[in-house]
Amino acid sequence: MKTLSTTSLQVRDNQLWILDQQALPQQKNWLPAADVAELVAHIHALRVRGAPLIGLSASLLLALLAEQGFTRTALADALEVLRAARPTAVNLMNNLDRMRLALAQENYVAALRMEALNLIDEDKKLCDAIADAGAALVTPGSRLLTHCNTGGLATAGVGTALGVISRAFSQQKVTNVWVDETRPLLQGGRLTAWELGELGIPYQLICDSMAASLMAQKQVDAVWVGADRIAANGDVANKIGTYSLAVLAHYHQIPFYVAAPHTTLDPHCPNGAAIPIEQRAASEVTGVAGSFGSVQWAPEQARVHNPAFDVTPAALISGWVLDTGVITPEQVNAGIFLPR
Numbered sequence: 006m007k008t009l010s011t012t013s014l015q016v017r018d019n020q021l022w023i024l025d026q027q028a029l030p031q032q033k034n035w036l037p038a039a040d041v042a043e044l045v046a047h048i049h050a051l052r053v054r055g056a057p058l059i060g061l062s063a064s065l066l067l068a069l070l071a072e073q074g075f076t077r078t079a080l081a082d083a084l085e086v087l088r089a090a091r092p093t094a095v096n097l098m099n100n101l102d103r104m105r106l107a108l109a110q111e112n113y114v115a116a117l118r119m120e121a122l123n124l125i126d127e128d129k130k131l132c133d134a135i136a137d138a139g140a141a142l143v144t145p146g147s148r149l150l151t152h153c154n155t156g157g158l159a160t161a162g163v164g165t166a167l168g169v170i171s172r173a174f175s176q177q178k179v180t181n182v183w184v185d186e187t188r189p190l191l192q193g194g195r196l197t198a199w200e201l202g203e204l205g206i207p208y209q210l211i212c213d214s215m216a217a218s219l220m221a222q223k224q225v226d227a228v229w230v231g232a233d234r235i236a237a238n239g240d241v242a243n244k245i246g247t248y249s250l251a252v253l254a255h256y257h258q259i260p261f262y263v264a265a266p267h268t269t270l271d272p273h274c275p276n277g278a279a280i281p282i283e284q285r286a287a288s289e290v291t292g293v294a295g296s297f298g299s300v301q302w303a304p305e306q307a308r309v310h311n312p313a314f315d316v317t318p319a320a321l322i323s324g325w326v327l328d329t330g331v332i333t334p335e336q337v338n339a340g341i342f343l344p345r
């Protein structure tokens with residue numbers, strides 16, 4: 006496979022390399038993802054993260070393993086292991102379902118390579134379409150609030166919600182970005198802050214608990230978040246803390262937008278209650294870890310609840326900004342937004 010590079014993925018010397026997103030921003034460490042076990046470990050540890058990127062990394066690895074001579078049976082087994090690597094984001098399943106079709110073709114090595122590269126190219130285009138559609142909704146002088154990380158690190162392109170923000174900034178419509186640090190794993194404080202700094206976009210980092218008072222002080226003009234899965238009724242699973250932002254925005258009558266590629270839609274999932282929510286290790290809440298090492302502050306015997314995602318009901322969402330256009334609450338209520 007030809008050499009390729011995105012913000013957080015590289016293929017070089019016929020091997021997949023990933024940018025360790027747990028080490029950012031202090032360290033830019035490229036690590037090998039040479040086999041299924043290695044990539045799954047990176048995904049579990051969120052060294053590879055972000056709904057679209059997880060699917061793209063799995064697809065690229067499968068294509069590379071095929072080029073290394075893996076049999077069709079071994080590739081089918083690898084596909085199923087990768088497909089189960091993270092349960093909430095549906096992009097992984099959608100991508101690998103397409104790779105499964107490629108695997109069924111006679112020349113599956115070429116078909117897998119082409120499909121993986123197609124998925125990368127498509128994601129870049131999806132991000133641009135989301136950015137254009139979303140930026141049109143941003144009014145000049147906006148102070149936008151965002152949660153978690155939805156930029157180039159999490160996709161193959163400019164990102165989803167962060168792609169909207171950067172496109173609107175390039176149109177001189179954004180004066181400040183409030184960046185939720187996003188406990189427990191600090192995707193906002195570490196990754197979004199880093200990406201916005203690299204882009205030269207003005208931002209202020211806040212603790213998640215500060216969003217409410219900022220809204221009460223009328224310092225927030227809109228909230229933009231990503232999505233890991235959008236159910237058939239418009240409910241959205243996203244990083245834990247998203248639902249509380251939606252409730253706050255609703256109370257303060259602030260627009261709350263979800264930005265995602267259409268590959269995040271799951272027509273087979275009837276509502277948010279049916280979305281599997283990944284539960285994660287207690288150590289992520291009892292302390293913090295990163296390239297600096299780790300520190301634990303809670304009592305040893307502390308019992309912990311650590312769901313990685315929450316579900317925002319469709320009723321709290323002002324618009325679903327997809328690459329296919331902006332979906333309104335009326336369209337969602339009528340059930341006419343899903344791909345046929």
Ligand SMILES: CSC[C@H]1O[C@H](OP(=O)(O)O)[C@H](O)[C@@H]1O
Nearest residue numbers: 054055056155159231232243244
């Ligand atoms: C465009 S990324 C979408 C989604 O992925 C993130 O989750 P994680 O950091 O655990 O991979 C977060 O939920 C983003 O909103």
